[in-house]
Amino acid sequence: MRRSIPHTEEHVLYRRIALAALIVAGSVHGSLAAADPARCRELIRKYETDKARLSAIEISLSLFAAANADCINLVTELLDHGASVDARDRLGARPLSHAARSGHLAMVDLLLARGAPVDARNLAGSTALYFAAERGHVAIVQRLLDRGADVNLTGRSGASPVAAAAYAGRDMVVRMLLAHGADGRKADDTGKPPVVYAAAGGQLGIVKQLLAREIDVNARYANDLTLLMWAAGPDETVPEAQALEVVTYLLEGGAKVDDRDARGRTALMIAAEGNHPAIARTLLAHGADPALADKAGKHAADLTILSALREELTPR
Incomplete structure (x- = not known):
């Protein structure tokens, strides 16, 4: 089992846009160069060399590249000479989203x-707040919230900023968004609300925050999966000990140990298939029944490749 907020070509295209700007635009000139960090100097030099010949599209490319690189003086120069804060890249994102995603608070302040x-959205629906929440840029999230950013505008696949933050394990950002009215129960287009991403990601702090908002610990999500099932089959990047903390918390909070999903599988079967012996043992200690079979007739012992775990799971 793997959690997933589907991705687009955003990351590759952002890099291409920045590279194109370095080639076709650029910038630096006396006072500008003195005030900007070294990484902005080439952009500024090229801009000063080519600005008389730049098209509106090339000026926008320069603006996006400067926002990404946190070149405050160059962005100021571009805006003073006709660049638009409402310019859009190939994915529909504005300079504010570039700055928020890159973690540049001063640039965010300038653009605002x-x-x-x-609340401008790209083609997938993502706002600057979504990008800042996903990346865990706490100060920028706070600034955008202070400026009235809508906490419930969804991004790719219908995922909200709080879902993006939960997926990425941004505990503080989740707390901030919930405090500003984010809907912690809203599912995305794949049928997963933020708490599912937190459970699958082994994010105990976020799971606690969301369950405190009257979410049923035994609620069913896509394919009849429960939170315990998601936690028992965590994302492959999550250490088992971290996932075990969530499993234990859910069990102690009343999670039903032998509930079945659409395939007839229990949390124990899912843990066995993922080869998570510590999770499987904890489930057994809480009464999980290893004699249960799924709709294909497989028991938990049939699903693991670990011989020692198979032995423990084989009904006597």
Whole structure:
């Protein structure tokens, strides 16, 4: 079992846009160069060399690259000479989203002061707040919230900023978004609400936050999976000890140990298939029945490749 917020070509295209700007635009000139960090100097030099010949598209490319690189003086220069805070890249994102995603608070402040629309969305629906939440940029999340950003506008696949933060394990960001009215129960287009991503990601702090908002610990999600099942079959990058903390918390909170999903599988079967012996033993200690079979007739012992775990799971 793997959690997933589907991705688009955003990351590759952002890099291409920045590279294109370095080639076709650029920037640096006396006072500008003195004030900006070294990584901005080539952009500024090229901009000063080519600005008389730049098209509106090339100026926008320069603006996106400067926002990504946190070149405050260059962005100021571009905006003063006609660049638009409402310019869009190939994915529909504005400069504010570039700055928020890159973690540049001063750039975010500049763009907002120049009238950047705080809730502008890219083609997938993602806002600057979504990007900042996903990346865990706490100060930027706070600034956008202070400026009235909508906490419930969804991004790719219908995932909300709080879902993106839960998926990425951004505990503090989740807390901030919930405090500002984020809907912690809303499922995305795949049928998973934020708490599912937190459970599958072994994020105990976030699971606790979300369950405290009157979410049923035994609720069913897509394919009849429960939180315990998601926690018992965590994302492959999650250490078993970390996932075990969530499993234990859910069991102690009343999770039903032998509930079945659409395939007839229990949390024990899922843990066995994922080869998680510590989780399987904890489930057994809480009364999980290893004699149960799924709809294909397989028992938990049939699903693991670990011989020692298979022995423990084989009904006597």
